[in-house]
Amino acid sequence: MYSLSWLILFLPMAGFLTLSWSGKRFPKLTGGWFASAMVGGAFLVTLLMLAQLYAESPADRLNHVQTLYPWVVSEGFSLNLSILIDPLSVFMLLVVTGVGFLIHVYSIGYMHHDKEFTRFFAYLNLFIFSMSLLVLAADFFFLIVGWALVGLASYLLIGFWTDRKTAVLAARKAFVMNVIGDVGMVIAAFMIFEHFGTLNYVEVFKAAPTAFFPNDDNVLLITLLLLVGAFAKSAQLPLHTWLPDAMEGPTPVSALIHAATMVTAGVYLVARCNALYMMAPFTMYLIASVGVITAIFAGSVGMVQYDIKRVIAYSTMSQIGFMFLAVGVGVFSIGMFHLMTHAFFKALLFLAAGSVIHGMSDEQDIRKMGGLRYAMPVTFITFLIGSLALAGFPLTAGFFSKEEIVMSAYSAQYGNIVFWGLAIIAVGMTGFYTFRLFFYTFMGQSRTPEAHPHESPSVMTVPLMVLAALSLVGGLLGPWVHDFLSPVFGGATLGHHDDTMMEIVAVAAALGGIITAVAIYMTGKDQLAFAKQMLAPIYEALYNKYYVDEIYDFLIVKPVKGIGKFLEERAEKQGIDFSVDQVGKQVREVSRGISIWQSGKVRIYALNMVAGMVTILLFVIFL
Amino acid sequence: MGAEFVLFVSAAVFSIGALGFVVRKNPLVMFMSVELMLNAVNFLLVGYSNFLNSLDGQIFALIIMTVAAAEVVVGLAIILTIFRTRHELDADHIDVLKG
């Protein structure tokens, strides 16, 4: 059973190594298809794992640990490279490798003209490997390894176009932000080791309920430190600033890493550690609060941005906020369900946006687009489907998952009416910014007549269609997801809360957002100008993303730079450099004094030898 | 004449050899002093080989002679080469390795 699971890790790694060693010797398109085949193979193996899980009864599906390689074996501590197969990891892997495969195929078309085609695919394979390691890890150590490796892959891919200064700076920012999270994770891992004597998931989670009281200081600290990592990776407040900047990378990267998979790793982490988090209700409240606040914050900023990818990036933050809200109020399976549907429609939106950018010859400003529905029909329809799903239009995938989150925000274990109200606002915002983007891009007349947009090749549109189909019907998977995952989350049943009124309000909020967008952007310019004038101060704040970057710059970057400058002047030049110089100088002086002994005269050496002989004989005789 | 006499003679010759090596400036004489020291040791070995009823000392002395012959030959060749380039012989003036 599960004996092929190592292939999930091996295939992308083999792809990465092959591509990076072969370099440009690989024929261009072959490299792309090879990388895609590797990820496709991993997806097939994951499907096999799924089938094997189904061969067992639900209670037996947990804790299948495959040890691949015993790495550190010592008294009281052992570390194996082992794989944990259970419904949660397989579910997550289905999303990672499935969506990853589609995006690989899409990238073959999107990156077709790039000179460093092979390098791009090598990095993509590295990312898939790292993400699989993160998901499959059976202990906190390899979780952190995978966690850091996805950060590395993200860094490499954001800064893929190394000749763009903004891209390199954005990559650095993302890396630094992620490292802040990594530090938190590492400290949490140390604390876990201190309390449990092991890093193994199975043992830790088994011991957790008896090891701590609810809201015990230690468990609070562990969960909060883990949360630092989760928030940094998932771009939640206040560590969110890297995600919009990360859009400098190629669009498939944004779709794969910064929408579908990596940024949702935080949600996965909380779901994976549910045994710990259930011991810390305080942390759960914090997760839910941060999630819902991020949802509103990012949604409001997304309403006024003009860069097509940035809008979707803020939307991603907002949707991840929803996921955190779900896991925060204690309905982990619904959070994972939203993770899946979000992966579908957000990857779809990004890829469609990439198709638009491709067709518009690398133009990202939506003010210069418009009227693309005739030029790019496939992209138009798939983007519409994605927008509907994102906005939560009834009967699309997003409708089911988001509706359940909004309802759980009130009815679940840790839910309350405030979460519900804030979630409703965020849902309204989602509808508004999604369709604002849609109208700007596809409806109306073209704002740049000189551009000649064209439809993308089929290697790009086919993944779009597949994802569009998944976005439409993915919502039907909800009950299945819940049943499948429930063993991992302690077999909790979904306490469905039937409140027709609240559901209607939620749907109305989504539709209201859409209708507002229609009212402002489809009926003429006057309303737009009027709205802008009315809300000028708010608009400014939103357009500048609440000045968070500026605040960080003022609070952290400037003081650090000032300290650095001071230290450079005082400590570096006058302290360290001076002392180092003096060491060299003094050594030279002393050695000049000592070098008298090296006279080069044989007789003096012989005399010294005789003196040594005399001394040794003294010892021999008298001692 | 017992072992003390052998020890005394070889110690004296050895010390005189060492003194010669340290005091004299002519490399040739310094070499001769080295020969003196080696001979002193040889004498000690042969004498004790007699007292201890063992031939090991004599074998050892034989090999020391071989080494000394080789050393003298190479050393004299080097002195000759030095003289060819410097046209003088004074151990104190050969201090190219001065630090």
Place this chain on the structure above:
Amino acid sequence: MMEFLDQLLSFNLDRETVFGLFEQSIVFIIGMTAILASLGVVLCATPIYSALYLIGNMVCLAMLFLMFNAEFLAAVQVVVYAGAVMILFLFIIALLGAKKEGREFSFQNFMGLSFVGLLFCELLMAMMVGKTRPVEGKVTPEVIQQVGSAKAIGIELFSNHIVPFELASLLLLVAAVGIISLAKFTYKPMRKRTRT
């Protein structure tokens, strides 16, 4: 030395004692001559006298070897040392010109003298330790006389000490190669390298 004096004082003079006394006094005289010759090596200002004194010293030592039942080594000493090596020395001295060495009393000489004096005293003190190893060898003077010194050494050399013997031959080969290369490739004084 003390027993020699004791016997001299006891006037117990039978034939063997007289021969023994004669032999011991010869050994004594030769040993003292060797020391004096070595002093001559160090103290003579002219290298040629030093070389001659060294020959004298070696011949004295060869005679002592004879007294200590090492006839073969005595022969080797005379032939190799006093013959070949010292002739080489004399050739070199003849080639380079024997310049007289000026005497001066320097601090270094004083230090050398005092240290070597100390060394000598310490060696004499080391004599007082006495025998450290019991006599256990089987090759007594009688056996050597029976077999012959050269044969005994040959048997010993080619049976128990074959490896050092071969290594010594290798050493001689290396020395020969070294001398040939020293003589053949003329030494050029090092110059500062200039760019061409």
